[in-house]
Amino acid sequence: MSEAITAPAPLTPADYKSGLKPVWCPGCGDFGVVNALSKALAKLALRPENVGIVSGIGCSSRIPAYMSCYGFHGVHGRALVAGAGLKIARPDLTVIVAGGDGDGYSIGGNHFLHACRRNVDMTYIVMDNRVYGMTKGQASPTTEPDWDSKLSPDGTGLREFHPLVIALASGANFIARAFTGDPNGLADVIVQAVRHPGFSFIEVLSPCITFRPEQLEWKKMVRGGALKPTSDLARAARRMLRDDGFDLGVLYQGERAPYQQRGPRAAKSVSELAARFEL
Numbered sequence: 001m002s003e004a005i006t007a008p009a010p011l012t013p014a015d016y017k018s019g020l021k022p023v024w025c026p027g028c029g030d031f032g033v034v035n036a037l038s039k040a041l042a043k044l045a046l047r048p049e050n051v052g053i054v055s056g057i058g059c060s061s062r063i064p065a066y067m068s069c070y071g072f073h074g075v076h077g078r079a080l081v082a083g084a085g086l087k088i089a090r091p092d093l094t095v096i097v098a099g100g101d102g103d104g105y106s107i108g109g110n111h112f113l114h115a116c117r118r119n120v121d122m123t124y125i126v127m128d129n130r131v132y133g134m135t136k137g138q139a140s141p142t143t144e145p146d147w148d149s150k151l152s153p154d155g156t157g158l159r160e161f162h163p164l165v166i167a168l169a170s171g172a173n174f175i176a177r178a179f180t181g182d183p184n185g186l187a188d189v190i191v192q193a194v195r196h197p198g199f200s201f202i203e204v205l206s207p208c209i210t211f212r213p214e215q216l217e218w219k220k221m222v223r224g225g226a227l228k229p230t231s232d233l234a235r236a237a238r239r240m241l242r243d244d245g246f247d248l249g250v251l252y253q254g255e256r257a258p259y260q261q262r263g264p265r266a267a268k269s270v271s272e273l274a275a276r277f278e279l
């Protein structure tokens with residue numbers, strides 16, 4: 001008697017969660033990213049074993065542990081290089097790189113520029129809370145100059161870094177802003193980012209309720225739904241330079257071809273690689 005072959009049941013968002021309880025402070029915005037990413041992966045119908053989530057160091061960078069996909073919790077500021085290496089070695093995988101504003105724009109700032117320029121086909125999610133949460137509240141590159149705190153009395157006085165404009169100028173192919181308080185909107189943007197070829201960058205406003213409780217006000221300040229993606233660089237630049245940081249949606253969607261590896265195929269063994277370098 002032959003057994004009927006049935007198609008596997010579609011995966012639900014719960015299938016993408018590892019079951020490990022996050023150590024984040026109750027109410028941290030980053031919970032919303034786990035929820036939205038799980039929803040997005042279910043909508044994309046990707047198998048967890050076909051997704052690699054790569055991070056750096058910080059509260060936000062703990063995210064691979066909370067997902068059931070393959071994960072790599074790497075070195076502070078180096079998530080993008082690890083993610084690019086993974087994608088180039090395993091183009092069949094969907095690669096998501098995730099972390100904080102400190103990880104991505106301070107110590108990892110140089111890699112951010114070059115990831116945008118290289119345009120490797122992966123999605124970069126930055127959970128921006130405008131502070132170093134894990135190390136107890138230092139100012140980050142996106143902190144407002146007048147944010148008064150114990151560690152920066154009267155504020156740093158330094159102009160903020162503008163991640164979206166920098167991503168645009170450096171060659172990112174998809175640039176969006178989303179908010180953890182709108183998990184459906186965030187999930188939708190992640191779906192679009194993963195589907196879009198090349199380097200997709202999502203700046204996610206993710207409140208740190210412990211060191212920046214005033215960020216809870218963001219839910220009253222964000223504006224969703226008004227933006228239609230543009231592929232016009234000048235228009236996108238004007239948009240980004242004029243907004244106050246609270247317009248949500250896809251701000252730029254380019255058509256640049258993703259990075260393609262050139263040169264000889266990857267060596268199959270260390271001895272083959274060594275032979276190529278023999279003089």
Ligand SMILES: Cc1ncc(C[n+]2csc(CCOP(=O)(O)OP(=O)(O)O)c2C)c(N)n1
Binds near residue numbers: 132133135
């Ligand atoms: C090479 C190195 N330098 C500094 C640190 C200390 N460190 C750990 S996390 C962090 C900043 C984290 O901030 P962010 O990326 O914004 O993440 P959050 O904790 O706010 O999510 C720093 C400076 C480190 N782990 N390694």
Ligand code: SF4
Binds near residue numbers: 210211
């Ligand atoms: S310190 Fe801030 S960023 Fe870190 S877990 Fe707590 S609320 Fe989240």
